[in-house]
Amino acid sequence: MTVPAASQLRVPPPTGGDVLNMALVVPLHGPAGIFGPSCESCAALATEEINAAGGVLGRELNLVPVDGGNPPAVVATEVDALIRAGSIEAVTGWHISAVREAVAPRIAGRVPYAYTALYEGGEHRPGVFLTGETPDLQLGPALDWFADRVGVRRWTIVGDDYVWPRRSARVARRYLRTIGGTVCDEMYVPLGTSEFSRVLHRVEASGCDAVLMLLIGDDAVAFNRAFSAQGLDRDVLRFSSLIDENVLLASGADNTRGLMTSAGFFEDLATASGLDFAATYSRRFGPDAPVLNSLGESCYEGVRLLTELMHRAGSADVLPMTSVAEGLSYETPRGTVELRDRHLRQRVFLATADGLSWDVIQQL
Template identity: 25%
Template sequence: MDFTRRKLLKQSSLAAAAIAAPHLWLPTAREAWGATLKKGEPIKVGLLFSLTGQLAVPEEDSTLVMQYAIDEINKNGGIAGHPIQPVIVDAKSDFNVYSEKAKELIIREKVIALFGCYTSASRKAILPVVMSQNSLLYYPTCYEGAECTQNTICTGPLANQHSKDLIPYMVKNFGKKVFFVGSNYVWPKESNKNAKIWLQEAGGELVGEEYIPLGSSEFGPVLGKIRDAKPNFIFSTVVGASDIAFHKQFKQEGFKVDSMPIASLTTGEIETKAMGAEFGAGHFLSAPYFQSLENPTNQKFVENFLKSKYGKNGSTHYNMEETYLSAYVFKAGLEAAIKKTGNVEEITSRMIRDVSGGVRVEDDISPEGLIWIDGDNFNSWLKPKIGQCQADGSFKIVSESKEHVAPDPYSIYPNAGKCTAAGLVAPDGKSRKNVI
C-alpha cells in the first residue's frame, strides 16, 4: 500500500471526523472529561500497539515489555494499593484501526491512559481522539517534534536528541557525502528536515533523497541511485519490515559497510535479530538505550526480562526500553496526582499529565540511567548515544553525551515559539493549545 503524505493527512482527517460520529458516546457539559479512578478498582490502561503487519517487529515487544513492567509494579503493591489492569488490542499496522481502537479504549473501556504507537502517522491518527476526550497518551519512541499537545507524554528522543549528534559523527568519521533513505510518511520527512540543517552545519553534502512506501520491501531502484551517487554513508529513517529488507538488500547488492555504512534512527537489536547479525554488522544507530549498556540496573533488566515469559523474542532494544520507562513515568505521575488531591476518586487522565512535569525515573529503575520529564513540553531529558552493530548483533557504544540533553520540539522552527504546559506560545505572546 502506498502510504503517501497526502494519504496520511487524509487518514488523520478521517480520524478526526470520526470522533463526531453520532453512534459514539460523547460527554455532556455536566460529565467529567477524561476517565477517573474508582476506589477499590484496578487502574485500567490501554496498550495500543501492532501485533501483526509490517510494524509488528518493534511494536510486539512494546506490548510485551509493558506487560512485564505492569507485572513488576503490581508485584510491588501496584499504585497506591491499586493494581494496573492492561487492556491489550492489536492495531494491525493500520492507521484507521489505531483510531478506532483508541476510541474504544477511552470511551468504552474507560482506560485512564493509552500507551501506544510507533510511527508518527499512527500517533497523529489517534491524537484527535485523545484530545477530544481529554485523555492521556504515553508515546514511547523517537519522533520528529514540531508538536505541542496538552495530552501527550513522550519518553523517546526528539530529533535534537539523536540525529543532531549522529550526522556530524558520521561526517567526521566517514565523509561529507550522504544519501537519505526513508519510509514515506511524516516522521522520516520531518526528521530529514532536521538532518539537512545539521548536515549543512557539519559541512556535509546531500547527494540524494528517496522515500519508499511504508511496508515496501523493494529497494532495487533506490540502491541503484545510491550506487550512482557514491555517498560516504546513508542516513536511514526506514522503519519496520522495510528496514530489515533494506539492510539485507544492501549487503546482497554488494555494498560494503566499511566504505558506506548506514546510519539509522531505527535499526536496533530487535531489527538486527530479525534480519540476521551479518546484515546489521558495521552499521550505526543513535538511541538513548542499547542492550549492551554496562550498569547494574540494565544488567538486571536484561536478565530478568529475557528469562520472563515476555522475553520470547530474545533481546531488548531502545523502543522497548522507552516503553518500559513510560510505565514508571505513569506510576510517578499518578502517585503525584494522588498526593496532590488526597482522593483517588478525584483523579482524571488530564490531572496525571498536569503533575507529571519534572517526574523522574531514577538510576535504580531506568536501564539507560536517570531520565526526567520536562515541565514545559512533557518530553524527556535523555543522554544521546551512538552505537555500532557488532558481528554478534550487539552494539558497541562509540559516542555518548556526558550531560542530559533537553528535549526541543521546535529546534529547527524557532519562529514557531516555545512549547509550554499551557500551549505553544508564539514570539508575539499568543498561545495555541494542541498543536499537531
C-alpha cells in the same frame, strides 16, 4: 489480515473500582510488527512490578492491548471507543508517528497518553507525554560524530513515506548545512516495501559516504539484505535512528557491516541500571523471551512514566498530572531521567553493529 470495522471492535467493560485499565498500543502485524512481542513483554514487566509494589493509586494496573499495526484511523477509532466506554483511563505504547498523529487528536486530552517511540519532535497536544528520543538528542549529535570522527558529510536519505522519515530528513538537512554536510539524494518508499533495486542504484550513483536509513522494521530488513547483496556495504556506511536487535537478527550477520544506530537503551548497555534491567527481564521471561531492545524498553518507560505522574498528582486525570509533570525525575533502565516540557530528557548512546548485536561506542 482483515481489519474489523469500528462497530465490530470488542470493548472491555468500564474500568473502575480496584482496577485501572491502560491501553497498550503496539504493532502486532505489518512492517513494524517485528517489534510487537518485545514491546508487550517490557510493558507487562513494568505492570507486574507496579502491581507487586501496591499498584497505582491503590488500584491494580491492567493493560488492554490495541493493535497499532492497523491503519492509523482504525487504531484511533478503537482507542476512542475504549475511552467513550470508560474502559481505559490512560494510553501508552510504541507505534509509528502516523498512528500518533491519528490517535492524539481523537484522545483530545480526555486521558493521559504516553507516546514511547523515538519521533521527529514537535508534539505538544494536551495530555501527551513523550518518552522517546528526539532528533536534537539522537540524530544531530550522531551526524556531528560522523563528520568529526570519520569525515562523513555526504549523505543519501532513504525513508518510508510518512511523517517521521520526512520530518526527520528535514531536521537532518538543516543540521548538515551547519556542519558543511550535503544531502546527495533523497527518496521515499511506501510502508511495506521489500524491493529496493531502483533505490540502491540511486544510492550508488549519488556518490554518498553514508545512507541515513529512515525505514521501519521489515522494510529495514529488506533494505539491509539488498544493500549487502549489491556490495554497497564495502564502501558506504549506514546509520538509522530506528533499528533494533530484532532487525539485526532478521537482517542476518552478513548484512550488518557498517551499520550504526543511536538510542537511549541497548540490551548490552554497560550501565548499572541497564544491566540490572536486562537481568530482571531474563529471569522473568527466560531464554526464549522476545529480544530486549530500546523499542520494547520504551514501553516499560511509558507505563512507568504514567504511573509516576499519577502517584505524584494523586490522580489519573490529565490536568493534575500535567500540573506536576515539569521536572519529574526518577530512575529507570535508562538511568536517571527527567521530564521537561512533557518530554523525557535522557542519555543517548551511539552503537555499531557487530554481527547480530550492538557494540555501544560512546554516549553522544
